[in-house]
Amino acid sequence: MVMKGIKNKKHDLKKLWDNVVALKQYNITLRQLPYLIREWRLWLQITRNFAMIEGSWLKGLNTYLSIFEGFPLPSTRAKNKQPPDKARPR
């Protein structure tokens, strides 16, 4: 049980690290924050809309964060080679 918990934590941390690397590679960083803050009305409206769609602020925020989930770009320069994708076509 403890080992399973540790494995899950490791998996979550790996997932978080992948997300952070992906955000950096796509140049989505805190550097853009001042420019996003200028459009604060837009982002507030989006947050309110998400909350309304999902039925609660917490679920809305969850959906908001889920759109920032992803994988890092492949390390080679070949544009069309993809990282291992768990959602493989059958």
Place this chain on the structure above:
Amino acid sequence: MTFNIEKPKAVSRIAVQDDPGILADNLKQLCEKAERGGAMDTIVIDADQVVFSSSIRERVNADDGYPSVHWPLLYPKDDIVEAICAYQYGVFFRISPPPGMPACGGGPIDDIRYRNSYVRLYNLVTMIESACFYNGYHLSMGLASGNCRSVLCSDEKRCWPMLKGKACIHPNKGRPSMEAAGIDALAMAGHAGWHLNENNREALLAGLVMVT
């Protein structure tokens, strides 16, 4: 590979209906623009003057040794003939090929001079299509000549968008040719009164931009 698309000097508002007077002026200006861009001959045509030929389409379908998403044209949910017939006017033009350049078909183009001629044509079609778009003819569509894979992706092992989920590596540049759309460019050139090589073996580097 960069195409020389100039920034628009002015962007026209989309109108509810096209003004015939303004359209006539714009079509004339587009022809002049094509000539300045290197076109040897240009002409404004009605959509009725576009000549479709099933034998050309069949020839392209049979010439599938070097396939791409635009050679032969692979859009099962969309009918390009229906789309072209929805237009009223187009600009048809050609550029001069290097001397002795044969018709390259859909295969790879090994001679860099010939490939560069095709690049010039693709550049010109993109330029005219872009000018139409910014003039308020937002549905303008340009067709070039040959296989865009031979022209733009000669260094690639395959045409990437032919694989499911893969994108074109030259977005906004790759386009089908008139022959892939089943259009008889030679017949249209003949109707336009352009001087053509007698044995018709030389390449006809023609482009067609349907305006509105």
Place this chain on the structure above:
Amino acid sequence: MMAPSKTLCRSKGKPDHPAAGIEHLRRFALTRGADDAVIISTEDVIVDPRVRFKCMIPKCYMSGNCAHCPPHGYSVQEVREIVSHYEWAIFFRKKVDSAIIAAKNIHKAIDSGIMDDKGNAINLGGHYILVFTIVKLLQKKAAEAGFGRTHGFAAGNCRDPFCHLQPTCQNLMTDKGCRHPELSSFSMESCGMDVYRMAARAGWDQFPIGGTCEPDSIPRGSLMGLVLVNP
């Protein structure tokens, strides 16, 4: 911000006054972030085969890469069939500042997926997300008001805003379906709707915005959405 008056496009053979509920939906769109919204008859929805080709000739960076983009998605005939089952539609728009939508090199950011340092691509993505959410909310509100089935169409591809960091479109590449079915939908243009002409008919200033535009070329941009309803 509420519009001072609604614009209603009338067509022959349709009743002049759609149900009051649809007017309520129109106002609701304005409270959820739309800058303008009108009720139009579905006869005023322009479905044109040339529009889908604009995604494919020349090939857009997302064409073929998303299940909701041409050459995938509905054919023009299928869209005409869908539209024919409805009487009215709410057509709305969200204005976008020209400094964002026509920012220098924004097309490079969009094509490559790598955001620019000035946040223009992210802010533009935010506008697209807003349009998708307004469409979904209108459909939700219509269902709550008892309108039955509705059909929503947003703007742009859904993969860029919602699956930007994912390697593939799950709906396209697997049998698992969409990652965000509560958010994604087809866009009007991917279904062959001539959005620009519809916007012009609704009285909105619409300008063609391409990759070589600059902010001073146009006063503003607009993103449009459409929800088909039956009273």
